[in-house]
Amino acid sequence: MASRCRTSLAAVLVSAALTGCATGGGSVEGTSESRSSTTATVSPKNSTPARSADTTLTALAPRRARTAREVATQIEAAERAIADPRTPPARVAAAGRTQQLAYRVLATRPDWDHRVRALVPRWVQRLVAANVGSRREFRSMHGELSRTLPAWRIVRPVPAPELLRHYREAERRFGVDWEFLAAINLVETGMGRIRGTSVAGAQGPMQFMPATWAAYGVGDVRDPRDAVLGAGRYLEAMGYRSGDRPAVDQALFRYNNHPAYVRGVRLLAEVMQQRPRSYRGYHAWEVYYLTARGDVLLPVGYDEREQVPVDAYPRRPG
Numbered sequence: 001m002a003s004r005c006r007t008s009l010a011a012v013l014v015s016a017a018l019t020g021c022a023t024g025g026g027s028v029e030g031t032s033e034s035r036s037s038t039t040a041t042v043s044p045k046n047s048t049p050a051r052s053a054d055t056t057l058t059a060l061a062p063r064r065a066r067t068a069r070e071v072a073t074q075i076e077a078a079e080r081a082i083a084d085p086r087t088p089p090a091r092v093a094a095a096g097r098t099q100q101l102a103y104r105v106l107a108t109r110p111d112w113d114h115r116v117r118a119l120v121p122r123w124v125q126r127l128v129a130a131n132v133g134s135r136r137e138f139r140s141m142h143g144e145l146s147r148t149l150p151a152w153r154i155v156r157p158v159p160a161p162e163l164l165r166h167y168r169e170a171e172r173r174f175g176v177d178w179e180f181l182a183a184i185n186l187v188e189t190g191m192g193r194i195r196g197t198s199v200a201g202a203q204g205p206m207q208f209m210p211a212t213w214a215a216y217g218v219g220d221v222r223d224p225r226d227a228v229l230g231a232g233r234y235l236e237a238m239g240y241r242s243g244d245r246p247a248v249d250q251a252l253f254r255y256n257n258h259p260a261y262v263r264g265v266r267l268l269a270e271v272m273q274q275r276p277r278s279y280r281g282y283h284a285w286e287v288y289y290l291t292a293r294g295d296v297l298l299p300v301g302y303d304e305r306e307q308v309p310v311d312a313y314p315r316r317p318g
Contacts, residue, residue, distance in 0.1 A: 062102075064105060065101075074102040075103070075106075075124060082099070085277070095284070096285055100284075103135055107135040134268050137263045148307040157190070160280060170233075176242070180252070180266075182282070185206060186282050188205065205222070206231040238254040249266070292310065
């Protein structure tokens with residue numbers, strides 16, 4: 001949310017460290033890792049690949065797929081679980097984590113695109129195209145990757161129903177579709193998982209620059225409800241009009257002055273507009289930080305006051 005583009009905190013989920021312009025930092029939701037990347041908390045290397053929905057969706061860390069068929073199996077199982085209203089919350093969360101990692105893997109392997117498309121149902125094909133497309137958009141915003149991990153604290157997000165109430169309140173008050181607010185929140189800070197100030201000085205779960213918050217925010221920039229309402233207020237002021245694609249894109253561009261950011265946020269929001277239950281899966285997405293060494297999962301409880309060398313982190317005590 002600034003007149004100049006800055007990389008956002010959450011671009012890590014999607015990308016590498018943070019992604020918005022209301023904030024500025026890195027990218028959690030937008031970057032894709034290199035093909036040789038490693039994830040800090042994955043199953044043992046010799047784990048047997050999942051072959052059914054029951055074994056694909058696990059409460060533990062999801063397995064990193066090694067073939068196009070494994071990616072397709074993981075994505076279809078996850079999307080079916082998320083779409084089914086009978087799926088228990090714990091299993092939805094497991095599906096979200098599996099889905100996230102599978103899309104991260106596929107985003108780095110365009111040579112698998114055709115094979116995965118052929119292996120999943122048509123309705124899943126559309127979800128794959130949107131999610132992988134979004135990730136690739138955010139990844140395109142980042143050049144050289146960091147050799148250090150950020151000075152962040154990772155916390156549990158506000159429960160999905162409570163966050164949804166905040167989004168819908170902002171939608172009622174400012175006319176900004178809740179799905180776009182959720183997508184921005186996801187991309188900026190993993191729906192509030194990341195506590196930290198971006199390299200540009202942006203703050204809070206929706207990543208506001210201080211001057212922008214002073215102009216459009218009310219209350220505490222770090223409070224989830226206040227931040228979401230501030231984002232709605234800002235986007236309305238920037239000309240957001242529901243259903244008017246050019247106006248929506250213009251407002252998103254003012255949030256972060258990068259066309260890839262606009263396209264990436266739109267793809268995620270449109271998934272939720274077409275399949276509202278997808279929000280439940282996105283809410284479970286964790287914080288992956290893309291580094292020069294590959295993906296590193298920053299779990300709840302990660303708390304560093306200074307940057308940490310990537311090579312040292314996995315071996316740190318505790």
